[in-house]
Amino acid sequence: MNRLTGSDGAPALAILGPEATRLVKELDRVFAGWGLAAGAEEISAPPLFPVPDLEKFDVYTNFPHLAWVAGSLDVTGEQFKPVEGRFGSGAVSEARYGLPHATCYGAYLFHEGGQVADDTLVTLVNRCFRNEDHYGGLRRLASFQMREIVALGSFPHTQEVLARFTGRIQAFAAALGIELAKVPAGDPFFRNDGGRALMQKLSPVKYEFQYGGDLAIASVNTHRNFFGERCGIRLASGEHAYTACVAFGLERWLAVLTEHFDADLDAALAAVRKAEKVTAEAAAETAEVPAAPGTAAVGAS
Incomplete structure (x- = not known):
């Protein structure tokens, strides 16, 4: 059982009960594990x-x-x-x-003024805060936990990471029996007066994985060299680093699993562990298959 609280009676904040806490911790372990298995190093950021x-x-x-x-x-x-x-x-x-309303900011500030390898990968989890026009329990909170896997380096590296984890998210959801739709998001990430803003209009820079047609529980985001420029992060070549991130809203995953398993969180926990084992084995098999010349082994982790 969870407790919802908030100003003026709005269900904007959640105190998770023991079962929900165990499930959220397991989800975070799974998502962090994907990053660590791909070579990410974990960092910690303030709230x-x-x-x-x-x-x-x-x-x-x-x-x-x-x-x-x-x-x-x-x-x-x-x-x-x-x-x-x-x-x-x-x-x-x-x-x-x-x-912050997103976790990845800590990764860019950590590397500010420094040099990174072309294939840098970090992961971190943090509290995020959003002043929404309405709240809806675990589906939409004022404060929630977000795990991210953040790629810094060359542009091809950032795109390979997004492709790899797009497949992993879809496979994991399928193993859980959860149907997710990958849809472009229209967040105004870049200023409206620049070339990046025009590029965003022509080619989406963010895709959400939505449950039930309206609840985004994960996303993949490409920023080109925006954060590299703003934080002065450079590659060995002297070029500003490119970045991308994969984000997971942990309480939103909890909300979906609670609904999908009819509030039986022990069954949901067992299903998460089984789904992770299945997807890990599938990823390992994909990694063992030689890629065709000139292609990346997308799906390997």
Whole structure:
């Protein structure tokens, strides 16, 4: 059993019960394991960043509606005391920190100003925060956990990683008996006044894996060299690094599995373990098949 809470009674935050916690931890172990098996190194990031770090990614230009910020209380007067469950606008002195709405930002900030190999791969999990216009339990929360596998390096490397994990997500869902649709997403990732924005309109840079026609539980995202430029991440050639990421919303996977297995989370846990074994064996067999000349062994991990 989980407990949902939130301001004004909105089911915006979840305290997961023991069974749900075990299932989420297993899902995270599976997704992190995919990255580690592919050669990723795991890093850890804080749940909030200085505002300038997020501002350099155009977070407050492209996603102002989702943004949460955190600041210290102004304790010079009585206004710092909450009234009717909330602090007034004059109670916060400075909002110097921003709460990220995606996990991958930590990977780019970690490598800021550095040089990476052409085939760099990292994985990390973090709390994400989104100021949504409505909430819906585990399907749509103000704070949730997102595991990501992030590729940095050459452009072909980033695209091979996305192709590899696209296949892995689809195979894993199929083994669970879950039907997912891969659909292009229309997030305004790049500013509207640049060449990247035009390219995004011509060729989607983000695909979501949707359950039930409206719930995205995973996505694959290509950023070209946007983050490489903004963070000054370079390759040995001197070129700015390209990046891409694969993201998994853990509570959303939990919501789908809870529905699919009629709230029997022990059965869902067993199914996840079985599905991972099946897909791992299939990936290993694919890796053993020699690729045709000039092609990548997509599906190998």
